[in-house]
Amino acid sequence: MEILVARQPIFDRNLKVFAYELLYRGNAAVNEYNAQDGDAATKAVIVAAFMDIGIENITGNKPGFINFTENMLKDDIVKTLPNKQLGVEVLESVEPTPDVLEACGELKDLGYTIVLDDFLYNIETRKFINCANIIKMDFRNTPDEALKHIVAKYRLNGVKFLAEKVESKEEFLKAKAYGYDYFQGYYFCKPSVIQQKDIMPLQMNSLELLELLQASDQELNITKIASIISYDPGMTYKLLKLANSVMYGSRNQIKSVNASLVRIGVKELRSWLFYILMQGMNKNKPDELIKQSVYRAKAAAEICRRKKLGDDVDSFSLMGLFSLMDVMLDASFDQILSSINISENIKTALTDPGDDAYSVVMRLISAYDIAEWGEAEEAAKIIGITLGEYKDIYLEITAWCDERYAKILT
Numbered sequence: 061m062e063i064l065v066a067r068q069p070i071f072d073r074n075l076k077v078f079a080y081e082l083l084y085r086g087n088a089a090v091n092e093y094n095a096q097d098g099d100a101a102t103k104a105v106i107v108a109a110f111m112d113i114g115i116e117n118i119t120g121n122k123p124g125f126i127n128f129t130e131n132m133l134k135d136d137i138v139k140t141l142p143n144k145q146l147g148v149e150v151l152e153s154v155e156p157t158p159d160v161l162e163a164c165g166e167l168k169d170l171g172y173t174i175v176l177d178d179f180l181y182n183i184e185t186r187k188f189i190n191c192a193n194i195i196k197m198d199f200r201n202t203p204d205e206a207l208k209h210i211v212a213k214y215r216l217n218g219v220k221f222l223a224e225k226v227e228s229k230e231e232f233l234k235a236k237a238y239g240y241d242y243f244q245g246y247y248f249c250k251p252s253v254i255q256q257k258d259i260m261p262l263q264m265n266s267l268e269l270l271e272l273l274q275a276s277d278q279e280l281n282i283t284k285i286a287s288i289i290s291y292d293p294g295m296t297y298k299l300l301k302l303a304n305s306v307m308y309g310s311r312n313q314i315k316s317v318n319a320s321l322v323r324i325g326v327k328e329l330r331s332w333l334f335y336i337l338m339q340g341m342n343k344n345k346p347d348e349l350i351k352q353s354v355y356r357a358k359a360a361a362e363i364c365r366r367k368k369l370g371d372d373v374d375s376f377s378l379m380g381l382f383s384l385m386d387v388m389l390d391a392s393f394d395q396i397l398s399s400i401n402i403s404e405n406i407k408t409a410l411t412d413p414g415d416d417a418y419s420v421v422m423r424l425i426s427a428y429d430i431a432e433w434g435e436a437e438e439a440a441k442i443i444g445i446t447l448g449e450y451k452d453i454y455l456e457i458t459a460w461c462d463e464r465y466a467k468i469l470t
Contacts, residue, residue: 143171313401356380
């Protein structure tokens with residue numbers, strides 16, 4: 061699956077990029093908004109920007125403006141996003157109800173930039189102005205008098221003004237003359253689509269997790285949630301990226317699923333997992349590579365347990381789970397592992413294998429997969445296991461995988 065998000069730069073009066081508007085795209089061939097559900101579109105952009113691709117990779121650490129519906133303004137997930145890197149664009153379809161105004165005011169107090177999109181001034185919409193940092197005015201569809209009047213009336217209140225849909229030099233110069241601070245439109249450039257391959261969560265796991273997430277905070281079974289996530293390559297990859305992202309980053313880097321869940325916390329975990337899972341639904345046939353990755357994860361963990369290769373069984377499992385990620389994402393391990401924090405043992409085994417236990421276990425599993433019996437036997441001897449023992453492990457885990465995925469691979 062492809063992750064798609066478009067960005068359009070917003071310039072200041074000196075034509076330096078001030079921010080980017082991030083826009084939902086459902087089809088790489090059609091560079092325009094094509095969502096049926098505004099809430100889902102906002103969620104998709106948030107996940108793409110702050111989890112999958114990374115806001116720093118899209119905007120270069122400049123603010124990213126994202127369209128928010130009424131429901132999304134009141135969703136607590138927005139408060140987990142870094143306030144210096146997010147502009148909350150209040151869509152023109154949102155009514156200034158007391159709940160909405162309260163939500164906008166709270167976000168502004170928390171340091172988020174509140175942007176009024178396609179603003180049309182009237183007795184109702186002016187209620188938003190006290191919450192606003194920036195007001196966007198449509199230069200194609202708003203009378204000149206209105207474009208000038210609002211700047212003159214509210215500029216002294218500290219509000220900034222953005223001229224959008226600027227499509228000619230004349231409009232740009234006019235907006236500058238009227239006192240506008242920021243500029244956006246086809247005159248400067250059209251939105252550019254950013255694409256990246258993605259690994260979606262398995263639908264069967266998604267359904268099970270959705271059921272578990274219905275429990276109260278006190279009854280939420282974190283152990284079972286961690287167990288399900290640990291054998292889902294897409295979910296594990298996303299969760300590790302999230303836990304080490306700008307939202308939760310600290311000097312202590314997270315390298316396991318359990319530690320990721322602890323850092324994110326129960327309340328925010330539920331919100332993020334709902335976002336991830338709902339995007340993964342209906343992608344109901346996992347690639348055979350995903351199934352193979354799960355097999356490798358269980359095989360590596362089982363070898364670690366049987367041969368007592370260390371206390372960190374989860375790290376061996378994670379190594380196996382990620383061992384085909386380069387093929388699934390069509391990228392090198394150096395590129396993939398640079399975006400997440402993972403133990404040096406795993407990095408070495410996947411990028412520059414040596415004679416350590418992790419590398420040898422990975423060599424055994426990989427060689428057995430392709431029937432390189434000599435290589436497999438040599439690796440098996442190093443860790444004190446016979447090919448007969450490993451064959452038993454292989455058959456046991458293969459049967460488990462076949463049974464687990466039978467319903468969704470056919």
